[in-house]
Amino acid sequence: MHNLDNTKMQQKITIKGKAHYVGVNDRSKPLFEAMWPLPNGISYNSYLIDDDMVALVDTVDVCYFELFLQKIKNVIGDRPINYLIINHMEPDHSGSIRLIKEHYPDLIIVGNKLTFGMIEGFYGVTGEKYVIKDGDYLALGHHKLRFYLTPMVHWPETMMTYDETDGLLFSGDGFGAFGALDGGFIDSYMNVDKFWDDMVRYYSNIVGKYGSAVQKALQKLAGLKISAICSTHGPVWMEHVDKVIGIYDKLSRYDADEGVVIAYGSMYGNTEQMAETIASELSACGIRNIVIYNVSKTNSSYILSDIFKYKGLIIGSPTYSNQLFPEIESLLSKIDVRDMKGRYFSYFGSYAWAGAAVRKIAEFAGRSKFELIGDPVEMKLGMKDITYTECENLAKAMAERFKKDRVKGL
Ligand code: FEO
Secondary structure, three states, X not given: OOOOOOOOOOOOOEEEOOEEEOOEEEOOOOEEOOOEEOOOOEEEXXXXXXXXXXXXXXXXXXXXXXXXXXXXXXXXXXXXXXXXXXXXXXXXXXXXXXXXXXXXXXXXXXXXXXXXXXXXXXXXXXXXXXXXXXXXXXXXXXXEEEEEEOOOOOOOOOEEEEEOOOOEEEEEOOOOOOXXXXXXXXXXXXXXXXXXXXXXXXXXXXXXXXXXXXXXXXXXXXXXXXXXXXXXXXOEEOOOHHXXXXXXXXXXXXXXXXXXXXXXXXXXXXXXXXXHHHHHHHHHOOOOOEEEEEOOOOOHHHHHHHHHHEEEEEEEEEEEOOEEOHHHHHHHHHHHHOOOEEEEEEEEEEEOOOOOHHHHHHHHHHHOEEEEOOOOEEEEOOOOHHHHHHHHHHHHHHHXXXXXXXXXXX
């Protein structure tokens, strides 16, 4: 538990009207969901509306409950919480539900029909509830809330809460980003540069499989006048609302920039030389955004992020025990899961006595929705003149594909 010295009251942090930020920062957890690195930490955002009726929107990771409770009491003192609105049940937000209910036993939990089974299943919490349907309404006084179901962004029960009075959108994980909040919590009061890459990485790692669900949610929200996006992770977006929506729209359409990610495995540097040769020729052909990743060194979190960012993808693998190199197999599985589309794809591989890697990547290519570019290159043992030529030809084909797009103005 992270405790707060309660001898000094903290400043209230107001968003707009009677809505306050009561979230916390986590700079200790190394891996989000036990998979995704957090070099810049992460925030678990919760919001408290101190109106005629008091509503808490989502909670925080239970490790931070003491600090969370102190922040709540700093806003409402001894007033009770009337409503606990649950936009999302993943435990980084729902983890404090049981303890909040213990402190405020009379509160009414607000969620949709899928929310309550999860609350009981995770936390054994029952009691008075308001089961909302899409478009239902809750008046707190000054703030008037409307609920929108946004299933599979990125769990089935996910929903968003929109404040019709002040245009605040409490969006759950939607529009979230990795990165703790270092001082300010509203975008206008901070340098937000560090969050843009962490937003793409967050989307690609956490939400990436659910592009069509995100598109449906964006369509549902399209008519709303949004003055602030209050997500469960990252800054409260006020100045950059349009940019943030634009990033989520582009990523969820699997749209991407010109550029190529080359991800390879290599035990002794031979397959790596194929990657270097391809990259060098891509550069000679005028491709400027080229990112090479050694999958044994870089966590797939970052590789996936760039695969969402760039349209070209080239995978290279040695043969290992008559299979793919294990780290490449793991990366391909993560790409598979995300149901990615709209990529230009090429591949290469190597073997010492019996080839399997190229055949295995071909199976991946066959089940993917990618456009296959050039001829795959397979190398036995080490680089030869023919290998250099084949790698250069593969790169030329990829560059030509991009040049066709340039002509079309894409
Ligand atoms: Fe931030 Fe899906 O939980």
